[in-house]
Amino acid sequence: MSNEYYEGKTAVITGGASGVGRSLAFGLGRAGANVVIGDVDASAMESMAKDLSSEGISNRIERCDVTDKASLQSLLDASLETFGKVDLVFANAGIGAGEAGPIWGFSEKDWQWCFNVNLWGAVNSISVFMPYLITRPERTHIIITGSGNGAYTVLPDVPIYTATKAAVHTITENLHYQVQMGGLPVVVSALFPGPHVVETGLFNSGRVRPEEFDKGVTGNETGINSVEDMKRMAEEFGFDLKTTHPDEVAEMALAGIPDGNFWLLAHTEESMAKVQRRADMIINKTTPVPESVG
Numbered sequence: 534m535s536n537e538y539y540e541g542k543t544a545v546i547t548g549g550a551s552g553v554g555r556s557l558a559f560g561l562g563r564a565g566a567n568v569v570i571g572d573v574d575a576s577a578m579e580s581m582a583k584d585l586s587s588e589g590i591s592n593r594i595e596r597c598d599v600t601d602k603a604s605l606q607s608l609l610d611a612s613l614e615t616f617g618k619v620d621l622v623f624a625n626a627g628i629g630a631g632e633a634g635p636i637w638g639f640s641e642k643d644w645q646w647c648f649n650v651n652l653w654g655a656v657n658s659i660s661v662f663m664p665y666l667i668t669r670p671e672r673t674h675i676i677i678t679g680s681g682n683g684a685y686t687v688l689p690d691v692p693i694y695t696a697t698k699a700a701v702h703t704i705t706e707n708l709h710y711q712v713q714m715g716g717l718p719v720v721v722s723a724l725f726p727g728p729h730v731v732e733t734g735l736f737n738s739g740r741v742r743p744e745e746f747d748k749g750v751t752g753n754e755t756g757i758n759s760v761e762d763m764k765r766m767a768e769e770f771g772f773d774l775k776t777t778h779p780d781e782v783a784e785m786a787l788a789g790i791p792d793g794n795f796w797l798l799a800h801t802e803e804s805m806a807k808v809q810r811r812a813d814m815i816i817n818k819t820t821p822v823p824e825s826v827g
């Protein structure tokens with residue numbers, strides 16, 4: 534199957550005003566889908582609306598905070614009001630809390646914000662959209678953005694983020710099993726942006742950090758506030774950080790969805806070796822050693 538699959542379909546994308554979500558929106562729109570974006574970043578949403586419309590992509594952009602179930606319900610209602618149906622839901626919104634140092638020293642505000650958006654955002658999206666998707670006579674899709682960091686490897690750099698994504702993956706896999714066991718016409722997919730660090734705003738999530746989770750620090754405690762910062766730091770440690778453009782992630786995802794693939798994942802030799810080492814370590818009960826980004 535090809536991108537013709539998306540012609541006339543309606544796709545809802547949370548966190549769709551930037552990065553991976555933005556690329557998904559353009560990929561889907563160019564393939565003839567209507568796109569509905571839910572996000573909290575007002576200025577990114579404004580440019581998104583302009584950019585989509587200037588390409589003639591039919592769209593609706595709504596403020597939607599995925600930590601609030603009622604806000605997601607309004608996003609579903611708005612989608613139905615404008616386009617009459619929803620065929621694909623991308624539960625994609627996510628943030629990095631910017632934690633650094635020992636786990637026992639992390640601010641509770643980092644834990645709360647990151648779990649609220651990454652974990653509760655996915656849970657709320659499932660709770661609001663699944664009851665609708667299972668009533669549709671045609672096949673529908675829910676695509677949940679996880680991360681290899683958490684799902685199949687544990688990088689030591691951002692423990693809170695990793696923990697949220699481990700939980701998100703478990704929930705996604707369980708949702709897939711429940712749908713399969715129930716014979717429901719919904720395809721569940723796990724999207725892994727990559728294979729390298731993706732050039733998005735994730736390292737600058739502080740721009741949408743709500744006041745209630747303010748911890749009195751400007752920027753990330755790691756000192757890394759962009760992919761460029763990461764590249765510079767990698768250089769200092771003597772290696773070249775490879776990156777992936779979000780359009781490549783969208784292309785990979787949109788190629789796998791029509792075939793009903795669960796894993797929307799681009800592996801490299803290095804990432805497969807990480808999975809292998811982890812499996813070997815568990816089977817052989819060897820003491821874990823940290824893996825590195827890249």
Ligand SMILES: NC(=O)c1ccc[n+]([C@@H]2O[C@H](COP(=O)([O-])OP(=O)(O)OC[C@H]3O[C@@H](n4cnc5c(N)ncnc54)[C@H](O)[C@@H]3O)[C@@H](O)[C@H]2O)c1
Binds near residue numbers: 549572
């Ligand atoms: N960038 C990477 O290397 C990478 C790797 C693996 C997974 N991911 C995942 O990809 C997804 C997309 O992130 P990205 O990398 O494109 O980052 P991004 O910052 O460019 O995009 C994330 C979007 O989510 C929005 N958002 C944040 N909080 C929200 C909330 N409460 N409600 C609604 N929207 C909210 C932001 O405003 C932003 O538009 C995330 O789930 C992230 O964890 C990214």
